[in-house]
Amino acid sequence: xxxxxxxxxxxxxxxxxxxxxxxxxxxxxxxxxxxxxxxxxxxxxxxxxxxxxxxxxxxxxxxxxxxxxxxxxxxxxxxxxxxxxxxxxxxxxxxxxxxxxxxxxxxxxxxxxxxxxxxxxxxxxxxxxxxxxxxxxx
Amino acid sequence: xxxxxxxxxxxxxxxxxxxxxxxxxxxxxxxxxxxxxxxxxxxxxxxxxxxxxxxxxxxxxxxxxxxxxxxxxxxxxxxxxxxxxxxxxxxxxxxxxxxxxxxxxxxxxxxxxxxxxxxxxxxxxxxxx
Numbered sequence: 553x554x555x556x557x558x559x560x561x562x563x564x565x566x567x568x569x570x571x572x573x574x575x576x577x578x579x580x581x582x583x584x585x586x587x588x589x590x591x592x593x594x595x596x597x598x599x600x601x602x603x604x605x606x607x608x609x610x611x612x613x614x615x616x617x618x619x620x621x622x623x624x625x626x627x628x629x630x631x632x633x634x635x636x637x638x639x640x641x642x643x644x645x646x647x648x649x650x651x652x653x654x655x656x657x658x659x660x661x662x663x664x665x666x667x668x669x670x671x672x673x674x675x676x677x678x679x680x681x682x683x684x685x686x687x688x689x690x
Numbered sequence: 691x692x693x694x695x696x697x698x699x700x701x702x703x704x705x706x707x708x709x710x711x712x713x714x715x716x717x718x719x720x721x722x723x724x725x726x727x728x729x730x731x732x733x734x735x736x737x738x739x740x741x742x743x744x745x746x747x748x749x750x751x752x753x754x755x756x757x758x759x760x761x762x763x764x765x766x767x768x769x770x771x772x773x774x775x776x777x778x779x780x781x782x783x784x785x786x787x788x789x790x791x792x793x794x795x796x797x798x799x800x801x802x803x804x805x806x807x808x809x810x811x812x813x814x815x816x817x818x819x
Contacts, residue, residue, distance in 0.1 A: 578720065585716040586736050611760045612735050613720070619731035620721035629723065629770055632731040636764025636812075683762075 561659050561667045561690050567625055569656035572617045574609050574645055574675075582613040596647065608642035614653055614680055618673050621655040625669070626688035633666065637684030643675045651675055657686075665690060692786045692795060692817075696751045703741060703778035711773035728770035734809045735763070738799035741779045742813060746795070751783070753795070753817060761794065761814035769808050777801050777808065784812075791819030 579593050588610055591598040599607045615637060623629040645651055654674050661668040671684035709729070717733050718726045746753035771777070784796040794816050801809045 572722075581716075582720045585713075585720050587740060612732060612739075612763065615763060616717070616721050616730065616732045620723055623723065623731060628725060628728075629730050630728050632767060632770075634764070634766050635731045636762065638762035638814075639760055 561662055563659055563662055565659040567657040567659070567669070569654055569672075570621050570624075572620075572653040572655065573650040574613070574617075574643060574653055575650035576607065576645055576647055579607065579609060579613065579645060582610055582616070586610065586612060586616075588612065604642070604644075606644050606646055609645050611639035611642075614639075614643055614673060614675075617653050618655050618671055618681065618684060621657070622669065622671070622686045622688060625657060626690070631689040632686060633689055634685070634687040636686075637671065637673070637681040639680070640682040641675075641678055641680045643680050653680070660685075662690070691752065692746075692783070692793060693750060693752050696783050697786050698783065700780055700782040701745045702780045704744075706776050706778050707737060709771050709773055709775040709777065714771075714773060728772045731765055731767060731770070732763075733771060734765065734799075734801055734811060737777070737779050737801060738781070738811050739813065741799060742781050742797050742815070745781050746783075746797070746815070753793075757818045759816045759818060761816045762812075763814075764812045766810045767808070768810075769806065771801070771808060775803060775808070777803055793817040793819075 583589050593610050656672045657669040660670050667690045669686045673681040714729045715726050747755050779801045782798045784798050786795045797813045799811050
């Protein structure tokens with residue numbers, strides 16, 4: 553991803569997508585960085601015992617990666633003013649491979665030096681964040 | 691079930707917390723952020739969710755954390771956290787309702803220094819029946 557912080561962002565503009573990859577090692581790394589050691593994000597047997605198909609990513613890890621996408625569009629974390637969304641589907645992370653998190657954005661409004669973004673986040677083509685939005689300083 | 695008395699209440703953060711560079715670095719490393727001078731946008735979840743857990747699972751509120759699913763999350767960042775900030779985090783139980791036996795609780799967390807509100811965040815937490 554190229555740092556943009558592009559002041560020429562205009563309404564209805566579609567920003568380039570970025571693909572992040574999530575594997576079990578990243579889940580462990582996020583667990584340690586966030587303090588969320590819930591075993592559904594690390595232990596396959598535990599995850600399956602509570603009815604999940606396999607280990608799932610922390611919803612907040614997907615939002616953290618979306619946050620990185622937004623920071624890059626904005627030209628720095630300090631320019632991200634608002635970020636949010638709903639966790640609609642879990643991202644299932646098998647032991648033996650990585651899965652994608654594909655993020656893109658559409659500019660919905662540009663006013664007073666701020667841009668509002670509607671965000672899309674999918675994994676294997678399935679939407680994992682709903683009503684995801686951000687406001688950045690431009 | 692959540693204690694009805696706790697709805698609308700604000701719980702002050704117990705202790706002040708000093709933000710460490712190493713914690714910011716670890717969070718940045720996960721998302722591939724090379725600029726570690728400020729915390730990434732969702733970094734404060736580390737603080738607010740832990741705070742919410744300790745409040746909601748206290749005997750006076752009575753939530754069972756092991757039945758919890760994170761429904762949605764929003765951040766309003768006035769100024770990003772950075773190393774050396776000494777902050778407190780207060781949490782307000784804004785609402786609680788029951789849908790199909792699940793309890794849906796909205797919690798607002800406010801992270802402030804002694805003089806300045808830095809980050810407000812809203813978490814919708816679903817306690818499965």
